[in-house]
Amino acid sequence: MAMLRFVPALLVLLAFTGVxxxxxxxxxxxxxxxxxxxxxxxxxxxxxxxxxxxxxxNSKDPVRDVNLQILYSWRWNNEMHPxxxxxxxxxxxxxxxxxxxxxxxxxxxKPPMPMTARRDGYYDIIVKVVGYSQIYRGESRAR
Numbered sequence: 001m002a003m004l005r006f007v008p009a010l011l012v013l014l015a016f017t018g019v020x021x022x023x024x025x026x027x028x029x030x031x032x033x034x035x036x037x038x039x040x041x042x043x044x045x046x047x048x049x050x051x052x053x054x055x056x057x058n059s060k061d062p063v064r065d066v067n068l069q070i071l072y073s074w075r076w077n078n079e080m081h082p083x084x085x086x087x088x089x090x091x092x093x094x095x096x097x098x099x100x101x102x103x104x105x106x107x108x109x110k111p112p113m114p115m116t117a118r119r120d121g122y123y124d125i126i127v128k129v130v131g132y133s134q135i136y137r138g139e140s141r142a143r
Contacts, residue, residue, distance in 0.1 A: 035129040046125040048115045052108040057099040064098040067131035073124040087116040
């Protein structure tokens with residue numbers, strides 16, 4: 001407990017001696033309920049065995065570690081009498097590179113194994129951003 005009282009004093013001492021870093025880099029992981037204000041998707045191309053497109057940074061700060069959900073929802077041809085073996089799956093892919101404000105980066109996803117080809121329905125493929133890290137860069141000034 002005595003060590004905890006020592007930490008603030010050490011930080012004050014470092015601030016007065018100018019030892020604190022001049023730049024602070026912080027990445028804040030965020031879960032994206034309204035991600036499209038910060039990160040959006042465009043030029044999506046989907047087929048059963050490959051999904052690709054671009055991730056766009058709409059914010060004033062860099063982003064990285066964009067987490068995509070690729071959902072293969074199975075739609076039965078006869079929804080009134082669905083089968084018992086639903087092959088739908090969800091996959092997650094993290095796109096790690098930093099994306100500068102106003103810029104974009106391409107991504108491509110292939111399922112680890114080919115999706116089941118069947119005649120009793122089809123896949124409805126939905127891609128969305130479910131998380132990302134926003135990077136805040138600033139300066140810390142000693143007083």
